Amino acid sequence: MTTSITVPLWLALAVGLLAAWALLDRLLLPSARWFIRSRADKVLDEIGQRLKIHIRPFQQVSRRALIDRLIFDDKVQEATRAFAEARGMPLEVAQEQVKRYAREIVPAFNAYVYFRVGYWIGKKLSQSLYRVRIGFTDDAGLNAIPENATVVFVMNHRSNMDYIIASYLAAERAALSYAVGEWARVWGLQQLIRAMGAYFVRRNSKDELYRRVLERYIAMATEAGVTQAVYPEGGLTRDGRMREPRFGVLDYMLRGFHADGERDLVFVPLGLNYDRTLEDRTQLMSVDARAPRPGRLRALSNTFGFLGHQAWLMLRSRWYKLGYACVNFGTPVSVRAYAAARGIAFERLSKEERQAEVAALGRHLMDEVGRLIPVLPVPLVATVLLRQPLQPMGLLDIKSAVGELVGKLEQRGARLYVPRSDWDYAVGAGLRMLTLRHLVDERDGLFVARSNEEALLRYYANSIAHLLTPA
Secondary structure, eight states, rough: OOOOOOOOOOHHHHHHHHHHHHHHIIHHHHHHHHHHHHHHHHHHHHHTTOOOSOOOOOHHHHHHHHHHHHHHOHHHHHHHHHHHHHHHHOHHHHHHHHHHHHHHHHOOOOIIIIIIIHHHHHHHHHHHHHHEEEEEEEEHHHSSOTTEEEEEEEEOSSSSSSHHHHHHHHHHHHEEEEEEOGOOOOOOEEEEHHHHHHHEOOTOOEEEOHHHHHHHHHHHHHTTOOOEOOOOOOSOOSSSSOOOOOOOHHHHHHTTTOOSSSEEEEEEEEEEEEEEOHHHHHHHHHEEEEESSHHHHHHHHHHHHHHHHHHHHHTTTTTTTEEEEEEEEEEEEEEHHHHHHHHEEEEEGGHHHHHHHHHHHHHHHHHHHHSSOBBBBBHHHHHHHHTTTTTEEHHHHHHHHHHHHHHHHHHHTOOOOGGOOOOHHHHHHHHOOOOOOOEEETTEEEEEEOOGGHHHHHHHHHHHHHHHHHH
């Protein structure tokens, strides 16, 4: 009974780690899950009274159950068998692949994380970086959306801040579920993103089986009434203009829509714009294949240089955040009404007809999004200065040219955001941002665009260029 046993140190450490893991798995994790779930239930009870678009039961199902539902979906099973037969592989191997895809895609929405953690982070980050404003909202149209409809916000994509600002400003109406690219699949970040209800998407995937699993998840979420947000452009703007959209995700959503079903599918156009985006130079660099790419050390140095410059401006009381960020909410588009007006039924169209009709609806939505993009001080001033890039202009001349430009924009129905309802202040705010960034030089009361920064000025002018082009 008193005999001692000697074991190797590595074995003792392994046993200790396994014991600690067992303690964590059996005692601590269940308690933590219960605590988070109880907090989430309290949040759901609280916000359920004020949300215009309610949290759906589908979003409250456990992630494990949703994964199983997706894996054993009839259409996914059919696609799995076809995939295995086409490649001559055992069905079990194909099913394991489907399981990996399902675990990768399916979110783990938690109301407490979304409305307490995510909303707080989004609000603080948005307000610390920008003067965030809602410019226009079609309140009558939004309030007329049926309570049980599936609502999808369709927006342009200028910055990775779009996710944060749109979610923060829409939080009084709904919890948005985004499609997020693979860039966010980093340990820690991906868990937070999943808890916010987002699902991961492989951009440009050629894997038919993966696309089938993704399609079925999106169709299931749409049928269940989950509020979603999509960027048909796929990626960030590179030159400031809206990119050519792709409508694959819209097609997946429409496959879950039936004109005589219990839910209508309603698309809400949403336009965003900024006086400054954090990714502007990086995106312009991606357009120019000859532009030198900074290494990691150089990129890190640029980041710290940016932060240091902002801190220096704060100390001198010359920091005005990154200017204005504005969002416009447009008139909802009911697919049921749209289809009835065109005399079509999406579920009964052939593949070619369906693709054409989805593209027509997608173009209509993106045209609406384009018209909603807010006109802000920096894009306005940049547009005026680029008319004669090397010609210095006085402040009065700039204000006069902006006034003429505003008249044209208003005639074409553009949505202009005027800070403090004062055009003199708006022009001053735009010039101040551009001079602080050293994109524009001021000498003896005259302003002139820097020749080596013309591309960056054009990036901001391009955000409203489509509004000045005749239809």
